[in-house]
Amino acid sequence: MKTTLKGLAAALCAVLPFAAQVPAHAADQALVQRGAYVAKLGDCVACHTAPKGKPFAGGLPMNTPMGRIYTTNITPDQQTGIGSYSEADFARAMREGVAKDGHNLYPAMPYPSYAKVNDDDMKALYAYFMSGVAPVQQPNREPDIKWPLNMRWPLKFWNMVFLDKGVYQDKSGKDVAWNRGAYLIQGLGHCGSCHTPRGIAFQEKALDETGSAFLTGGVLDGWFASNLTGEHNVGLGRWNDQDLQAFLKTGANRHASAFGSMTSVINNSTQNMSDTDVAAMSAYLKSLPAAGGTGAPPYTFDPQATKVSLNRPANNAGARVYTAYCMHCHGVDGRGFAPMLAPLSGNPNVLEKDPSSLINVTLNGTEDLVIGGIPAPYPMPKYAPVLNDQQIADVLTFVRGGWNNGAPSVSAEDVAKLRKSTQAAK
Structure with missing residues (x-):
């Protein structure tokens, strides 16, 4: 009997370490998979992939008032990507616009929006980019911005004035869907980076619904990103929830079709969102009062x-x-x-x-x-x-x-x- 018990104990000692590793590995894979979904929410691939380029290797040209910049390699390559970034380095770049070596990123990177991303999503996103993305050795391209506008140190002062640090906090008096929609629109979805007008310093004039300019439309890279408030003519005032959810899932509805950079958002991001998240985004957007617009009377069809x-x-x-x-x-x-x-x-x-x-x-x-x-x-x-x-x-x-x-x-x-x-x- 003692021999049998000793054998059983030995067998358990041999098996338990392996058994303990299985849930940990499974949890890691689950975190990577969750991070892949978070990356889709943020549409990271759209900006960090050049035409005919490898995913997340950067090189996409973006025009700014100062000149053209090129998106960076965010694959886990050790030499040219972010493979050497710690989780803290990654979170700092995402939330504060500061790279591992200390240089400031241009605010074309929507870090004022990503500052609102919560710790759980940031951790999952880091796990995905470190373990779920293939490394690509591709050096980053310097921006086509002439001196002195190419100096980055003034961005420290830009951040002091315009960067609102702190993750999104649920608003009291609002339900779960509204808060989830607000978190996605303001944070990971970074909708304001295109759909909110910018000031003279290239700052978004508002970062949430408390600002009257928020999501009233803005010009960026040769396009006018639409008004997303409840304005009747140029906004979403005539769209119901079904219209808006159909647009986010398919890029088209009875009112309009996606074009320009919004096509990429539909292709890479919103069509892949869960129905619950799409409904939450719609609930938040439909709650926004009318703002912006032309002041024209409500549109009526007359052929x-x-x-x-x-x-x-x-x-x-x-x-x-x-x-x-x-x-x-x-x-x-x-x-x-x-x-x-x-x-x-x-x-x-x-x-x-x-x-x-x-x-x-x-x-x-x-x-x-x-x-x-x-x-x-x-x-x-x-x-x-x-x-x-x-x-x-x-x-x-x-x-x-x-x-x-x-x-x-x-x-x-x-x-x-x-x-x-x-x-x-x-």
Whole structure:
């Protein structure tokens, strides 16, 4: 009996260390998997992957008011990536915009938003980048910013003024879904970095709903990122929860379709979010009161005057271009064939005072929305090689005035300026 007990004890001693290792390994893998989801919430791959480049190896050009910068290698490569970063180094770069060697990152890296990311998500994200991402040896490229604007030490003072440290804290009186949505929108989703206007120092004019400028739309890299408040015409005032959730999951709904950098957000981030997180984001956004906008009366659809112009296109330069190049997709009534083909009548991007996005998407088209691995069948083509500046100005003026849209006209000078800047960026 004693011999049997000794044998059993010996067997247990041999097995227990192995058994103890299994849950630890499983927990590590679970943390890495959770970090992969957190990385999708933050859409890290979109900025840190160059066209035809390897994932997270950096090199994507980004235009700023000071000049062009290039995103960095965030793979775990020891020499050129972040492989030597400790968890504390990683968190400092994410939340404070300070690299391991002490140099300050440009605020094109949305660290003012990532400052709100909680410790659990930061830990999971670090685990993913250290253990779930393949290392790529690719040196970082220096920014194309001339002296003295390329000096980084002034960014220390920028941080002192504009960086609000501290992770997101749940707001009392708000439910779980609202707080989760606020955390995702303000933090990991960093929606304000594009959709909030910036001040003279390139700072976001507001970082949460307590600021009147928050998510009222902003110009960035040749696009106007839409107003996300409850504003009736240019915002989400006419969108219900189903509309907004459909847009986040598929990039299109009965009101609009994604274009520009938002296409990448849909492709790499929001379509991969859980239904619960998408619903939380929608709940938060739909709670925001109307702000920004043009002050125009609430939009109502009226096709009559536009039908007359389209029946006699010879009398209207914009109508001539529209009938030749646009009408087969967007329709006589401007309602398109949503969600596959975007409507133009009442589209918030059409009604917006700033025409940058309309000019840009007409000139350069948009990348494919790829939902569940299937590309959208009818992406917007590029017309820069086909139409001159005056023709694009004419057709956009026609569209912005048609179907009771009532938006300002577009000039050939506006088109020429954006044509030059977007071609130079390629």
